[in-house]
Amino acid sequence: MKLLLGLTLGAAFGAVIQLSGASSHTKIINALRLKDLTIMKLILTAIGVGLIGVHLLDALGVANLKVKDLYLPGLVVAGLIFGVGFAVTGYCPGTALAAAAEGKPDAWATVLGGLLGALVFAFMFPDLEAFLLSIGQYGPVTIHGSFGIQGLLLAAPLGALCLWLAAKLPAGGGAR
Amino acid sequence: MTNGATHAVPVISWWAGGLGIGLILILAVALVQPIGVSTQYVVLDGVLLHRILPEVAAQSPYLVDTAAGWTLLNYEFFFVIGIPIGAFLASLATKRFSTRLVPLEWVRRFGPIPGRRLVWSFIGGFILLFGARFGGGCTSGHMISGVSQLAVSSLIFSAALFVSAILTARWLYGDWGKR
Numbered sequence: 001m002k003l004l005l006g007l008t009l010g011a012a013f014g015a016v017i018q019l020s021g022a023s024s025h026t027k028i029i030n031a032l033r034l035k036d037l038t039i040m041k042l043i044l045t046a047i048g049v050g051l052i053g054v055h056l057l058d059a060l061g062v063a064n065l066k067v068k069d070l071y072l073p074g075l076v077v078a079g080l081i082f083g084v085g086f087a088v089t090g091y092c093p094g095t096a097l098a099a100a101a102e103g104k105p106d107a108w109a110t111v112l113g114g115l116l117g118a119l120v121f122a123f124m125f126p127d128l129e130a131f132l133l134s135i136g137q138y139g140p141v142t143i144h145g146s147f148g149i150q151g152l153l154l155a156a157p158l159g160a161l162c163l164w165l166a167a168k169l170p171a172g173g174g175a176r
Numbered sequence: 177m178t179n180g181a182t183h184a185v186p187v188i189s190w191w192a193g194g195l196g197i198g199l200i201l202i203l204a205v206a207l208v209q210p211i212g213v214s215t216q217y218v219v220l221d222g223v224l225l226h227r228i229l230p231e232v233a234a235q236s237p238y239l240v241d242t243a244a245g246w247t248l249l250n251y252e253f254f255f256v257i258g259i260p261i262g263a264f265l266a267s268l269a270t271k272r273f274s275t276r277l278v279p280l281e282w283v284r285r286f287g288p289i290p291g292r293r294l295v296w297s298f299i300g301g302f303i304l305l306f307g308a309r310f311g312g313g314c315t316s317g318h319m320i321s322g323v324s325q326l327a328v329s330s331l332i333f334s335a336a337l338f339v340s341a342i343l344t345a346r347w348l349y350g351d352w353g354k355r
Contacts, residue, residue, distance in 0.1 A: 003254045014264075026279055045191055047319070050323075054325060057206055075311055082304060084340055086315075110301035117301065
């Protein structure tokens with residue numbers, strides 16, 4: 001039952017990624033070049049809806065949350081590395097799978113490279129952990145948690161701000 | 177050679193796509209847990225390696241932890257397997273399935289040589305997943321799920337990711353100096 005649910009939610013996610021152009025190399029690269037902000041508008045909308053919805057569920061006590069640990073400076077280094085891969089491939093780990101299934105051979109190469117990168121990381125982990133992951137460990141910190149307030153109080157206005165920004169940002173030209 | 181322009185055109189608008197992803201996240205949080213993708217690359221690695229070289233796989237505590245029980249039969253992996261299935265069906269339904277090898281923007285900048293694009297896609301993929309595992313998440317887990325939960329780690333990772341990706345893209349695609 002859980003497996004079927006996972007497959008269904010994943011398939012819906014993959015379909016939305018495909019239909020909205022998030023798996024398109026051209027769309028992603030032009031978003032990063034700040035020439036076509038469609039993908040930025042899409043991400044802001046997703047986060048805006050997510051912020052409000054997730055914290056509404058939390059306020060009702062029915063959210064299954066999973067907040068990732070904060071560690072510095074490791075996370076900044078990780079984000080910088082990820083960004084280079086994102087710009088070189090034009091895909092992220094999820095959209096590469098979608099693009100591969102749409103028939104794009106370069107996305108297959110990205111997935112294979114990704115499998116190798118993840119494997120190398122797994123074997124380097126003990127060394128990296130000692131150097132970069134174990135210093136500046138703060139645990140699963142949230143913004144509202146560190147202020148000691150109800151998440152929805154912050155998530156509602158921030159979510160609205162994201163949606164407003166998504167609407168206000170210029171779409172830019174099409175894929176060309 | 178390439179027809180990058182036609183299949184790149186989205187069939188649903190940014191707000192419909194964003195709303196769709198937001199609602200999938202809400203449903204996932206209500207029913208199971210936030211969405212995430214990149215961990216499953218490690219899980220697949222672990223299960224495959226354990227099939228071929230079980231002793232080597234067992235040497236990595238990270239693999240042992242992540243690919244718990246050396247099985248793919250769990251919710252998280254099935255969610256990730258669903259992504260290509262959904263994307264495949266969506267591309268077929270909208271007649272946008274395409275085997276273009278070199279993307280349009282890449283051809284303009286680096287030429288139509290397939291080998292070059294494939295090699296760099298592989299290297300880029302390596303960097304991408306190395307960074308994702310280092311940061312403990314990717315665009316789904318950190319940017320969509322994490323920022324929606326107001327996680328400080330996710331906000332920092334996402335900010336660093338965008339700064340680096342925008343600078344790299346502008347440099348790679350030669351936007352400096354010629355506007």
